[in-house]
Amino acid sequence: MNPVWTKLRDHRHAQAETRITSLFEADPTRAEACTTTADGLVFDWSKTMIDQTALALLLELADPVPAARKAMFAGERINETEDRAVLHTALRNLSGAIMVDGRDVMPHVREVHDHMRDFATRVRDGSFAGQGGTITDVVNIGIGGSDLGPAMATRALRPYHDGPRIHFVSNVDGADIADTLRHLDPETTLVIVASKTFTTIETMTNATTARDWMADKVRVPASQFVALSSAEGRTAQWGIDADRVFGFEDWVGGRYSVWGPIGLSLMIAIGPRRFDEFLAGAAAMDAHFQTAPATQNLPLMLALVGIWHHQICGYGTRAVLPYDNRLGRLPAYLQQLEMESNGKRVAMDGSDLILPSGPVVWGEPGTNGQHAFYQLIHQGTAIVPCEFIVAAKGHEPELAHHHLLLIANCLAQSEALMHGRSFEEARALMAEKGLSGSELERQARHRVFPGNRPSTTLVVEQLTPFVLGQILALYEHRVFAEGVILGLNSFDQWGVELGKELALRLAPMLEGQDVPCHDPSTRHLVDVILDMRD
Numbered sequence: 377m378n379p380v381w382t383k384l385r386d387h388r389h390a391q392a393e394t395r396i397t398s399l400f401e402a403d404p405t406r407a408e409a410c411t412t413t414a415d416g417l418v419f420d421w422s423k424t425m426i427d428q429t430a431l432a433l434l435l436e437l438a439d440p441v442p443a444a445r446k447a448m449f450a451g452e453r454i455n456e457t458e459d460r461a462v463l464h465t466a467l468r469n470l471s472g473a474i475m476v477d478g479r480d481v482m483p484h485v486r487e488v489h490d491h492m493r494d495f496a497t498r499v500r501d502g503s504f505a506g507q508g509g510t511i512t513d514v515v516n517i518g519i520g521g522s523d524l525g526p527a528m529a530t531r532a533l534r535p536y537h538d539g540p541r542i543h544f545v546s547n548v549d550g551a552d553i554a555d556t557l558r559h560l561d562p563e564t565t566l567v568i569v570a571s572k573t574f575t576t577i578e579t580m581t582n583a584t585t586a587r588d589w590m591a592d593k594v595r596v597p598a599s600q601f602v603a604l605s606s607a608e609g610r611t612a613q614w615g616i617d618a619d620r621v622f623g624f625e626d627w628v629g630g631r632y633s634v635w636g637p638i639g640l641s642l643m644i645a646i647g648p649r650r651f652d653e654f655l656a657g658a659a660a661m662d663a664h665f666q667t668a669p670a671t672q673n674l675p676l677m678l679a680l681v682g683i684w685h686h687q688i689c690g691y692g693t694r695a696v697l698p699y700d701n702r703l704g705r706l707p708a709y710l711q712q713l714e715m716e717s718n719g720k721r722v723a724m725d726g727s728d729l730i731l732p733s734g735p736v737v738w739g740e741p742g743t744n745g746q747h748a749f750y751q752l753i754h755q756g757t758a759i760v761p762c763e764f765i766v767a768a769k770g771h772e773p774e775l776a777h778h779h780l781l782l783i784a785n786c787l788a789q790s791e792a793l794m795h796g797r798s799f800e801e802a803r804a805l806m807a808e809k810g811l812s813g814s815e816l817e818r819q820a821r822h823r824v825f826p827g828n829r830p831s832t833t834l835v836v837e838q839l840t841p842f843v844l845g846q847i848l849a850l851y852e853h854r855v856f857a858e859g860v861i862l863g864l865n866s867f868d869q870w871g872v873e874l875g876k877e878l879a880l881r882l883a884p885m886l887e888g889q890d891v892p893c894h895d896p897s898t899r900h901l902v903d904v905i906l907d908m909r910d
């Protein structure tokens with residue numbers, strides 16, 4: 377193991393009695409010095425215990441990142457366990473050439489992008505119509521990366537919607553599709569089946585249900601279906617015309633796919649021009665990641681803060697707290713991005729990872745979370761590093777006072793986490809209320825905030841398509857840099873396979889067939905459920 381890990385742990389140990397506030401006392405320029413910027417994005421990591429020594433050591437850990445980054449952008453097969461290149465970045469840098477196995481992949485990327493633009497425009501202007509006329513509703517059926525990215529981004533960019541209504545169906549629970557289709561008119565609905573593999577059981581089950589629903593009213597239901605997939609043979613078998621199939625290659629991972637065909641629903645919602653701005657934001661972050669020096673490199677600094685909190689300080693989870701209601705699905709999106717990418721236990725070379733891999737990522741938009749789980753964040757025994765995200769401007773000028781309150785709450789939380797409230801301050805409060813003696817002491821203890829709890833704050837000017845592109849690419853590169861530093865493969869996801877296989881084997885048991893496998897507990901649960909269904 378790189379001895380820098382031990383040095384970092386020793387340093388952390390030595391800091392045990394130091395408080396974040398004392399770092400500010402020692403360095404009056406800390407707020408500015410510990411702020412990293414990229415094209416208008418401002419990332420403040422000053423409210424952490426990363427001091428000069430920690431930073432220098434963390435930067436040493438980042439030594440392998442530039443070579444790995446170069447290999448990724450160049451189209452090398454860095455996803456070694458699936459023997460694939462990793463080129464989601466090619467979907468947003470549409471000029472130039474990228475060679476994979478001696479072939480320039482960019483002409484095909486541009487062709488598909490043009491096809492998407494053309495189709496989205498025709499849906500939006502009515503020249504592509506359903507049996508009942510102009511498309512009023514689009515239903516994206518997909519799951520995981522074929523749902524979370526477009527669903528999150530479509531919600532995030534609601535102020536820019538000027539196309540048909542967009543709906544997302546992901547869960548195999550029939551409630552999801554039933555609740556969605558109930559209010560739609562099949563004659564004016566377009567169904568997008570988004571599945572890289574076109575085999576995912578949830579998506580194919582929902583797609584078949586949608587086709588049956590449409591068949592009741594529409595003479596040729598498949599004519600109102602679109603496929604977004606790398607499996608063109610399967611989309612044809614399913615009956616979707618090749619001119620409504622938008623393909624992408626195996627070097628685009630599901631959770632990295634919103635930039636290409638999987639983003640079609642978003643493109644229909646906001647239009648191709650806005651979608652291009654979204655891509656341009658990501659491309660700007662790609663350029664920054666590739667060229668900014670390490671200490672000014674925003675994705676790298678975000679990664680190092682993540683490594684510091686999880687692998688060095690040992691904090692088990694990371695809360696993402698966007699103070700933006702439209703980023704309500706960002707935590708779920710980042711859960712897949714970060715946990716499916718870096719939730720591993722084996723290093724790239726097949727050996728056991730010595731270090732803990734990725735943390736649990738979770739969160740909710742502020743201010744809602746404040747009235748739910750912030751109690752634990754402030755006074756619980758577990759320390760949760762918080763990653764706040766806030767925009768200086770909202771999209772509702774007539775409601776500017778709401779936005780100011782939103783910002784005030786965001787900043788207040790990070791301040792409260794860092795400063796806390798001492799026992800002496802709590803005692804003084806209780807004394808003011810007239811308490812005394814042992815009751816004052818007891819009540820004061822409940823009102824102490826230990827403080828010294830780390831957080832970072834990402835400030836953006838406004839959540840535009842460009843800025844959303846920047847934010848998502850920032851997190852993608854953060855995950856990549858963390859994966860490189862940990863020595864694992866961030867681009868496979870074998871951990872999701874076993875449960876899928878067992879579900880397929882269990883399904884016949886729930887139909888009453890006797891399947892001679894499964895453990896006694898599972899067989900018992902099947903019996904209980906079958907009894908209840910009788």
Ligand SMILES: O=P(O)(O)OC[C@H]1O[C@](O)(CO)[C@@H](O)[C@@H]1O
Nearest residue numbers: 520521522571572573576630872
């Ligand atoms: O696009 P597909 O092939 O339907 O896969 C959906 C999702 O399933 C996963 O393979 C995991 O279950 C994700 O990585 C992926 O985003």
